Ligand SMILES: *[C@@H]1O[C@H](CO)[C@@H](O)[C@H](O)[C@H]1NC(C)=O
Ligand SMILES: *[C@@H]1O[C@H](CO)[C@@H](O)[C@H](O)[C@H]1NC(C)=O
Ligand SMILES: *[C@@H]1O[C@H](CO)[C@@H](O)[C@H](O)[C@H]1NC(C)=O
Ligand SMILES: *[C@@H]1O[C@H](CO)[C@@H](O)[C@H](O)[C@H]1NC(C)=O
Ligand SMILES: *[C@@H]1O[C@H](CO)[C@@H](O)[C@H](O)[C@H]1NC(C)=O
Ligand SMILES: *[C@@H]1O[C@H](CO)[C@@H](O)[C@H](O)[C@H]1NC(C)=O
Ligand SMILES: *[C@@H]1O[C@H](CO)[C@@H](O)[C@H](O)[C@H]1NC(C)=O
Ligand SMILES: *[C@@H]1O[C@H](CO)[C@@H](O)[C@H](O)[C@H]1NC(C)=O
């Protein structure tokens with residue numbers, strides 16, 4: 531307990547300008563809170579009164595008063611779930627939309643039995659603790675979306691049970707480490723960050739559980755890797771609003787379950803070839819604002835589930851496919867600003883969403 535008191539003292543002694551105060555306060559708040567939490571759950575000692583009192587007063591300053599009370603079992607605290615049995619291991623920390631701020635304190639890495647982490651829609655700042663993923667190797671669900679987290683993702687190769695990772699709408703940068711796409715990952719959403727360089731799919735790796743891959747609104751600037759074709763369960767692939775170049779790899783046409791292929795606003799080139807007809811479950815094909823060239827596959831309208839076909843602002847040429855007349859589900863079609871023969875050259879803004887055939 532001596533250590534705790536010292537930490538508190540150190541934190542209090544940090545120089546506090548008026549601007550720094552809220553941040554420091556929450557740093558202290560989170561750090562202390564985790565330490566407190568560990569005591570009743572993992573330790574045998576009762577929580578030190580001085581510590582718990584100071585903690586309590588800190589907790590009460592949180593924007594939403596959480597009922598963390600040192601006199602009660604932490605397993606009963608709001609947002610906390612402990613595992614089965616009497617060991618009292620915290621397995622869930624579920625506090626979305628609580629107005630929480632400050633950095634995610636490294637003490638979180640002591641919750642080693644943690645499987646579910648949801649801190650989405652808060653205002654967490656700074657970068658993730660360096661050993662977050664290596665310490666919390668039991669994590670299955672991570673939702674840190676809609677915060678203000680920055681910097682690179684920490685090393686992640688130990689996180690072998692991960693199923694859902696949602697880091698969308700933060701300010702993460704650097705590369706997306708391919709090690710984070712462990713074989714168990716089913717949903718991977720890092721959209722709306724500042725990740726650069728490559729799509730983290732290696733040819734040799736196993737991504738057979740992956741169903742949703744959303745990389746849109748980043749700064750990815752490489753090509754689409756052929757390995758994408760090995761993600762055999764992939765249903766949704768979104769990587770629009772990046773700077774991807776090169777052509778669609780043929781391997782992408784192996785993805786028989788693909789419902790949504792959304793790659794708009796990139797620098798993709800080359801043809802949209804007939805392989806697209808392999809994607810019989812395709813509902814949405816969004817490739818607008820690229821530099822695709824050549825004809826639109828003549829049979830495209832025979833993709834019977836197609837609802838959205840947005841190919842505008844490309845370099846597509848040739849005839850408007852007659853098969854589109856067969857496309858009964860189609861509700862949004864835009865082929866404008868291509869040099870197709872037989873299309874209307876109308877360029878009104880209302881073409882943007884709903885042009886029906
Ligand atoms: C804290 O609040 C939650 C519900 O918000 C409740 O289920 C729990 O029993 C409370 N715990 C304590 C220690 O009061
Ligand atoms: C996290 O909590 C929010 C509630 O605001 C919820 O919408 C979201 O689905 C949760 N995340 C996961 C992965 O379940
Ligand atoms: C984790 O807990 C141990 C023992 O309680 C403590 O010494 C250590 O500082 C904690 N780690 C972090 C990162 O807080
Ligand atoms: C990533 O963001 C951090 C913090 O904002 C910055 O210091 C670093 O230079 C950025 N790195 C890259 C590769 O953009
Ligand atoms: C994050 O992604 C998961 C998986 O798609 C989803 O269940 C969850 O609702 C998302 N979180 C938010 C806050 O939208
Ligand atoms: C990824 O997260 C964003 C929110 O940031 C959401 O709009 C989008 O639908 C998610 N992608 C998938 C494939 O669920
Ligand atoms: C991206 O994130 C920013 C800030 O978190 C948010 O304001 C914006 O609406 C998000 N954009 C998308 C397309 O989700
Ligand atoms: C790939 O990963 C899945 C799910 O984790 C596993 O069932 C399968 O055996 C792995 N396949 C190979 C070839 O490693």
Ligand SMILES: *[C@@H]1O[C@H](CO)[C@@H](O)[C@H](O)[C@H]1NC(C)=O
Nearest residue numbers: 726727749750751752753775
């Ligand atoms: C991608 O951008 C990085 C800088 O962020 C640059 O160093 C690299 O050469 C670019 N790669 C390609 C293929 O353009």
Ligand SMILES: *[C@@H]1O[C@H](CO)[C@@H](O)[C@H](O)[C@H]1NC(C)=O
Nearest residue numbers: 780781783784804805806808
């Ligand atoms: C389309 O699927 C067939 C059989 O599933 C496969 O042999 C062929 O290579 C695929 N075509 C392309 C272009 O991927």
Ligand SMILES: *[C@@H]1O[C@H](CO)[C@@H](O)[C@H](O)[C@H]1NC(C)=O
Nearest residue numbers: 798799800821822823844845
């Ligand atoms: C697409 O068309 C534009 C303007 O017509 C031209 O500058 C560009 O080189 C073309 N790109 C390709 C890949 O054909």
Ligand SMILES: *[C@@H]1O[C@H](CO)[C@@H](O)[C@H](O)[C@H]1NC(C)=O
Nearest residue numbers: 828829831832852853854856
């Ligand atoms: C429309 O569908 C019918 C039945 O599947 C097919 O015979 C015909 O060739 C299709 N028309 C076009 C123009 O592709």
